[in-house]
Amino acid sequence: MEPVKGGTLADIPEEAEKLFKSYHSDMSVASWAIRFAASHENVMLVLSGMSSMEQLKDNLSYMENFKPFAPEEFELVCEAAKMINQSVAIPCTGCSYCINKCPINIAIPKYFALYNADMRELETKAWTAQTMLYSHFSEQYGKAGDCIRCGQCEKICPQHLPIREWMKKVAERFEGDQGNS
Structure with missing residues (x-):
């Protein structure tokens, strides 16, 4: 649940977004977070909140014929996580x-x-x-x-x-x- 961390992982630092786009230019930033969660062993269901038809279509585009992460994708996510963590002082998702x-x-x-x-x-x-x-x-x-x-x-x-x-x-x-x- 909350693989995109309340939407905060869809709006990441530019350098992290470039890292993802250099590997897979057609994948959204949110797709990396959702696919990361879904790629772990024993994960059967990933719940992703969506607020637009565009987000729904995006989720369907990579989850319909789901391909788990390759090892290098896990490494990229770890690199991006370091970049993201360095840019956020308080990791609050705003759930209220x-x-x-x-x-x-x-x-x-x-x-x-x-x-x-x-x-x-x-x-x-x-x-x-x-x-x-x-x-x-x-x-x-x-x-x-x-x-x-x-x-x-x-x-x-x-x-x-x-x-x-x-x-x-x-x-x-x-x-x-x-x-x-």
Whole structure:
């Protein structure tokens, strides 16, 4: 389940996408994630969420007459995984399960997405819009610095993220000294 990690593995760093396209130019990025999951021994079913007819047709194109990964494809995926992991600070899929358990109503996935975008953009820009967006969201939701560290969010997180630790970093980034509670 979730072979494309909530869609995040369909939007990967350019260098990883080029790696896949150089091996198989007609395969979508999402196809690599789904075929990877389906190529493991004893996997009988792969559930892939789709939001358009184009995605449905794409899935059918490589799953209808499924061909498991060749050994070199597993190696390519490992290389791409390293590239992807280096580009993402917080590996949150944005499922939002954590929000329902947060007694402070902190927009955890929104803040994580802003943090990730800010970290990527800071490599090439002196200023980003994420701080302004964070301020806007914190008018509706609790701030990251308001986190009481109860851990309810972590108990339900399917990615098993250390959310409380990341909340500290998000608060430091967007709230400065205010977020050091």
